[in-house]
Amino acid sequence: MPGRSAGGEQHRPEYEYYPSQWVEPYLDRRRQNGFALYEALGIDRRDLQRREQQMLRNYSFFDAPVGLLVTLDRRLNTGSYMDLGMFIQNILVTARGQGLHSCAQAAFAPFHAVVRRHLPLCEDTQAPENCLLTERQPVEEFASFHGFDTAAERVC
Numbered sequence: 001m002p003g004r005s006a007g008g009e010q011h012r013p014e015y016e017y018y019p020s021q022w023v024e025p026y027l028d029r030r031r032q033n034g035f036a037l038y039e040a041l042g043i044d045r046r047d048l049q050r051r052e053q054q055m056l057r058n059y060s061f062f063d064a065p066v067g068l069l070v071t072l073d074r075r076l077n078t079g080s081y082m083d084l085g086m087f088i089q090n091i092l093v094t095a096r097g098q099g100l101h102s103c104a105q106a107a108f109a110p111f112h113a114v115v116r117r118h119l120p121l122c123e124d125t126q127a128p129e130n131c132l133l134t135e136r137q138p139v140e141e142f143a144s145f146h147g148f149d150t151a152a153e154r155v156c
């Protein structure tokens with residue numbers, strides 16, 4: 001799903017998320033979902049430019065205040081994809097329980113090399129400096145969290 005306008009086709013995911021060839025009944029369901037989405041957004045399905053613009057909103061997390069990028073240690077195997085899926089699901093369900101909405105996004109998968117340039121993701125997990133677990137203070141020791149109540153226009 002990489003975007004044309006961003007030269008996204010040069011990027012490839014490390015693992016295939018979607019089937020290389022869509023077959024029924026998934027093909028039709030996928031199309032219906034896409035049509036419903038564009039209809040809800042008032043985008044004509046032949047309007048490729050607006051479709052592209054909408055797709056690119058993935059990369060600003062659809063203006064969400066928080067984006068989480070989830071990675072998996074390459075040494076793990078297929079079962080861990082399931083484990084990680086359950087882990088992600090827990091985050092989504094817990095967020096909902098806290099009154100928050102979320103949106104799972106596979107759209108970042110092709111851009112792991114770009115993400116890696118910006119986040120300190122470990123390459124060499126054998127290197128001693130990467131295995132060292134430094135002692136950490138509990139979060140409450142050094143941080144307090146405040147939100148902004150936009151209705152009351154005050155920090156809470």
Ligand SMILES: Cc1cc2nc3c(=O)[nH]c(=O)nc-3n(C[C@H](O)[C@H](O)[C@H](O)COP(=O)(O)O)c2cc1C
Pocket residue numbers: 058102103104105106107108
């Ligand atoms: C694993 C997974 C990956 C998804 N990837 C994207 C994505 O990259 N971009 C996007 O707009 N929606 C993506 N979606 C769809 C949305 O996360 C969401 O599921 C969809 O908007 C339907 O909302 P609902 O699940 O609350 O009904 C993905 C959904 C799942 C389950």
